Amino acid sequence: MDLFTEGEPIHDTRAPDGPIEERWDQRRFGGKLVNPANRRKLSVIVVGTGLAGGSAAATLGELGYRVKSFCYQDSPRRAHSIAAQGGINAAKNYRNDGDSIQRLFYDTVKGGDYRSRESNVHRLAQVSVEIIDQCVAQGVPFAREYGGLLDTRSFGGVQVSRTFYARGQTGQQLLLGAYQALERQVAAGTVEMFTRHEMLELIVIDGVARGIVARDMVTGEIETHTADAVVLASGGYGNVFFLSTNAKGCNVTATWRAHRKGALFANPCYTQIHPTCIPQSGEHQSKLTLMSESLRNDGRVWVPVAKGDTRAPGDIPEDERDYYLERRYPSFGNLVPRDIASRAAKSVCDEGRGVGPGGLGVYLDFAEAIARLGRDAVANKYGNLFEMYERITGEDPFEVPMRIYPAVHYTMGGLWVDYDLQSTIPGLFVIGEANFSDHGANRLGASALMQGLADGYFVLPNTISDYLSGGPFEKVGDDHEAVVAARKTVTDRIERLLSIDGDRTPDSFHRELGALMWEYCGMERTDEGLRKALDRIRELRTEFWGSVKVPGENEELNQALEKAGRIADFFELAELMCVDALHRAESCGGHFRAESQTPDGEALRDDENFAYVAAWEYTGEAPVLHKENLEYENVKMVQRSYK
Amino acid sequence: MGMKLTLKIWRQKDGADKGRMVPYELEDISPDMSFLEMLDVLNERLILDGEDPVAFDHDCREGICGMCSLVIDGTPHGPQRATTTCQLHMRHFQDGDVITIEPWRAGAFPVIKDLVVDRTALDRIIQAGGYVSAPTGSAPDAAAIPVPQADAHDAFDAATCIGCGACVAACPNASAMLFTAAKVTHLGLLPQGQPERYGRVTAMVAQMDAEGFGGCTNTGECTAVCPKGIPFETITRLNADLLTAARRS
Numbered sequence: 001m002d003l004f005t006e007g008e009p010i011h012d013t014r015a016p017d018g019p020i021e022e023r024w025d026q027r028r029f030g031g032k033l034v035n036p037a038n039r040r041k042l043s044v045i046v047v048g049t050g051l052a053g054g055s056a057a058a059t060l061g062e063l064g065y066r067v068k069s070f071c072y073q074d075s076p077r078r079a080h081s082i083a084a085q086g087g088i089n090a091a092k093n094y095r096n097d098g099d100s101i102q103r104l105f106y107d108t109v110k111g112g113d114y115r116s117r118e119s120n121v122h123r124l125a126q127v128s129v130e131i132i133d134q135c136v137a138q139g140v141p142f143a144r145e146y147g148g149l150l151d152t153r154s155f156g157g158v159q160v161s162r163t164f165y166a167r168g169q170t171g172q173q174l175l176l177g178a179y180q181a182l183e184r185q186v187a188a189g190t191v192e193m194f195t196r197h198e199m200l201e202l203i204v205i206d207g208v209a210r211g212i213v214a215r216d217m218v219t220g221e222i223e224t225h226t227a228d229a230v231v232l233a234s235g236g237y238g239n240v241f242f243l244s245t246n247a248k249g250c251n252v253t254a255t256w257r258a259h260r261k262g263a264l265f266a267n268p269c270y271t272q273i274h275p276t277c278i279p280q281s282g283e284h285q286s287k288l289t290l291m292s293e294s295l296r297n298d299g300r301v302w303v304p305v306a307k308g309d310t311r312a313p314g315d316i317p318e319d320e321r322d323y324y325l326e327r328r329y330p331s332f333g334n335l336v337p338r339d340i341a342s343r344a345a346k347s348v349c350d351e352g353r354g355v356g357p358g359g360l361g362v363y364l365d366f367a368e369a370i371a372r373l374g375r376d377a378v379a380n381k382y383g384n385l386f387e388m389y390e391r392i393t394g395e396d397p398f399e400v401p402m403r404i405y406p407a408v409h410y411t412m413g414g415l416w417v418d419y420d421l422q423s424t425i426p427g428l429f430v431i432g433e434a435n436f437s438d439h440g441a442n443r444l445g446a447s448a449l450m451q452g453l454a455d456g457y458f459v460l461p462n463t464i465s466d467y468l469s470g471g472p473f474e475k476v477g478d479d480h481e482a483v484v485a486a487r488k489t490v491t492d493r494i495e496r497l498l499s500i501d502g503d504r505t506p507d508s509f510h511r512e513l514g515a516l517m518w519e520y521c522g523m524e525r526t527d528e529g530l531r532k533a534l535d536r537i538r539e540l541r542t543e544f545w546g547s548v549k550v551p552g553e554n555e556e557l558n559q560a561l562e563k564a565g566r567i568a569d570f571f572e573l574a575e576l577m578c579v580d581a582l583h584r585a586e587s588c589g590g591h592f593r594a595e596s597q598t599p600d601g602e603a604l605r606d607d608e609n610f611a612y613v614a615a616w617e618y619t620g621e622a623p624v625l626h627k628e629n630l631e632y633e634n635v636k637m638v639q640r641s642y643k
Numbered sequence: 644m645g646m647k648l649t650l651k652i653w654r655q656k657d658g659a660d661k662g663r664m665v666p667y668e669l670e671d672i673s674p675d676m677s678f679l680e681m682l683d684v685l686n687e688r689l690i691l692d693g694e695d696p697v698a699f700d701h702d703c704r705e706g707i708c709g710m711c712s713l714v715i716d717g718t719p720h721g722p723q724r725a726t727t728t729c730q731l732h733m734r735h736f737q738d739g740d741v742i743t744i745e746p747w748r749a750g751a752f753p754v755i756k757d758l759v760v761d762r763t764a765l766d767r768i769i770q771a772g773g774y775v776s777a778p779t780g781s782a783p784d785a786a787a788i789p790v791p792q793a794d795a796h797d798a799f800d801a802a803t804c805i806g807c808g809a810c811v812a813a814c815p816n817a818s819a820m821l822f823t824a825a826k827v828t829h830l831g832l833l834p835q836g837q838p839e840r841y842g843r844v845t846a847m848v849a850q851m852d853a854e855g856f857g858g859c860t861n862t863g864e865c866t867a868v869c870p871k872g873i874p875f876e877t878i879t880r881l882n883a884d885l886l887t888a889a890r891r892s
């Protein structure tokens with residue numbers, strides 16, 4: 001059987017033609033509006049309360065729509081955007097250092113290794129400036145200069161200082177801003193909040209999204225919620241790897257269920273692997289913790305020259321150390337972009353020169369910085385990160401070099417959307433990390449927060465009105481056959497999971513799937529490895545449905561049942577990721593195919609054959625590939641080099 | 644060789660159940676495990692033994708989402724200061740230890756199951772006024788209003804509250820004063836928070852009372868367990884604002 005077939009190409013028909021800097025204005029002007037009196041009669045479901053979902057639900061509520069907001073946590077404030085550390089980009093040019101919307105646009109397209117859509121990225125850069133205004137007005141306590149003005153720093157290998165930040169907790173502060181705006185709307189009665197609720201199915205009627213099936217995670221009740229439009233803001237799917245920097249509950253179910261109902265899934269193989277995470281300490285490991293990238297400004301990365309050198313780091317003399325980033329990339333050194341630093345760490349560990357348990361780690365050494373700047377200066381800059389490291393590892397980075405290793409951090413792929421952020425199912429919109437739209441094959445630092453808030457505060461609330469202006473929509477009753485059928489899919493699946501009563505726990509399957517994906521669809525992918533992974537994933541999936549053990553019943557808080565349902569969807573996604581990675585025989589951004597590299601081991605793009613978005617259609621068997629050609633009119637495609 | 648431990652865990656089937664402490668023996672626990680990973684080990688075993696695994700709240704497992712919530716040996720978030728339950732590691736325990744694990748206990752936080760409690764009362768306190776009314780699109784340029792660095796700094800310190808509710812669990816009166824004061828302080832220190840400052844404090848405190856949280860009697864247990872070190876002075880600030888609000892009205 002073929003792994004996939006190719007169907008008709010797909011196009012974004014919503015971005016206006018004409019000069020790129022005028023397209024967003026034109027689209028807003030071209031879109032129809034809904035008059036304020038009618039908004040009250042229109043309802044929107046928003047799934048997820050991170051930066052994208054929280055800001056969207058709040059803004060739609062302010063506009064007067066009737067909003068239902070869902071999250072699986074006990075409070076919308078806990079969505080995983082809360083954990084973002086570094087900062088948020090905006091082309092404010094407060095520094096007068098040559099920044100502009102054009103430059104942010106250019107940096108983002110280049111950083112994405114020329115695999116994103118120009119119109120969307122340009123709009124993102126435009127909207128970035130409004131985001132900072134909005135957040136400051138809400139009381140987000142950004143870092144300030146002595147004079148009281150906003151401070152910025154540079155981030156992720158760009159040459160301007162455009163990253164706004166709130167110490168190492170920027171995501172937390174931005175999310176609390178959105179959360180507070182959301183709670184204000186809950187109090188105002190425009191938003192109804194459903195916490196501890198998980199979306200398990202999309203309701204589609206006559207090809208149009210009309211609601212969701214959700215499980216009340218406390219009582220187990222299966223509820224159907226209908227609305228005039230559905231917005232998915234359910235985040236990324238990095239937890240397919242089991243170990244990632246994502247929160248434990250992050251999952252693909254909302255987007256995957258929509259995919260099964262007809263929404264195309266774009267570029268699923270684009271995964272961002274972050275180079276500076278704390279390595280795994282043993283079999284029991286349940287998640288990985290990121291250490292801010294800023295540490296690479298002063299830390300030097302090295303491993304022993306000799307294989308299997310088990311001496312303590314302090315006993316290894318200078319000339320027996322390999323500062324491999326400085327050696328291989330003399331001009332960027334320890335500051336090469338994320339994908340490059342990650343791969344380099346993997347290759348030295350593959351050579352048997354890794355350090356720490358299992359040889360899966362490299363040193364990030366501050367000895368030189370401490371000698372040069374003094375202990376106090378280093379403590380000032382990185383003190384809280386050092387403490388976090390010590391809390392987890394029990395080692396003091398002032399005494400012993402840190403050990404770091406790459407970990408899955410973000411997924412650039414997601415549901416395909418047009419310029420309006422609408423998926424291929426009319427009435428279904430997808431925002432934030434859940435869509436594929438802005439980061440191409442690699443996301444730049446401090447751009448995830450920017451995209452989440454751009455989508456939620458400014459883009460979606462404007463574009464969704466064009467769709468909603470098509471109302472009033474026919475009312476859908478709970479007894480509609482499509483609603484009944486969607487509910488039945490959910491209850492059948494839950495019953496099936498509970499009745500298998502096998503001899504393996506859900507987590508044991510998830511760990512095994514994650515290890516497979518990490519091995520074959522992680523930092524380096526090959527044709528042979530991906531085929532092996534596909535075989536093994538299918539076997540494991542069959543085993544899962546034959547021998548998973550899910551205790552208890554549906555009508556209670558049942559965390560094992562929640563997990564099992566999510567893992568079942570991860571299995572299907574994993575297959576699609578491998579097919580996507582297999583078909584994309586080039587290397588680009590976070591996707592490195594060993595067969596496609598330059599003589600000195602760098603990623604080699606193949607623009608002639610792969611300058612497109614791969615949007616996949618679900619069929620139940622071999623998926624169908626629809627290509628969206630990427631055309632670059634404003635940015636010239638070049639090979640990235642950091643030598 | 645790993646550690647041997649005895650866990651005494653609060654088990655309660657649902658809100659209606661009375662609940663009781665149940666002992667469990669664990670072997671071979673690595674000192675490098677986090678506290679929640681140790682509970683994962685127990686739950687994997689319970690599932691295979693056909694028993695009901697222990698329900699507990701958690702999500703980020705890196706000390707920022709505020710979801711984890713265990714009272715460990717009588718202390719919310721356990722023995723290590725300024726550390727959430729999810730960041731606590733087993734190297735702080737000894738081989739042979741007996742560890743008791745209970746849920747947050749407060750009238751306003753009813754138990755849902757085992758160690759999971761309902762903390763939505765905290766969201767309702769925010770709904771009462773824990774925000775700046777700034778509808779999307781209405782904002783002036785971000786640089787229009789300078790904020791003295793020291794104020795931004797102190798506002799940030801208060802804003803780091805993760806909404807976990809440990810302060811409530813530690814307080815003999817089950818008061819949510821520290822949580823509420825953290826938000827009142829964060830917004831009250833910034834120019835953007837001024838127009839609603841006094842209405843905010845009044846409404847939030849009224850909601851806190853309505854939810855059944857107790858009053859504050861300055862015991863200071865809250866700051867001792869707060870994983871983010873929210874300072875006690877925030878409560879002083881709240882009280883001052885409340886007084887001003889009463890005078891103005």
Ligand code: SF4
Binds near residue numbers: 804807821822
């Ligand atoms: S004040 Fe401290 S203990 Fe209370 S909710 Fe906030 S972070 Fe938790």
Ligand code: FES
Binds near residue numbers: 703704705
């Ligand atoms: S699980 Fe998020 S703070 Fe502990």
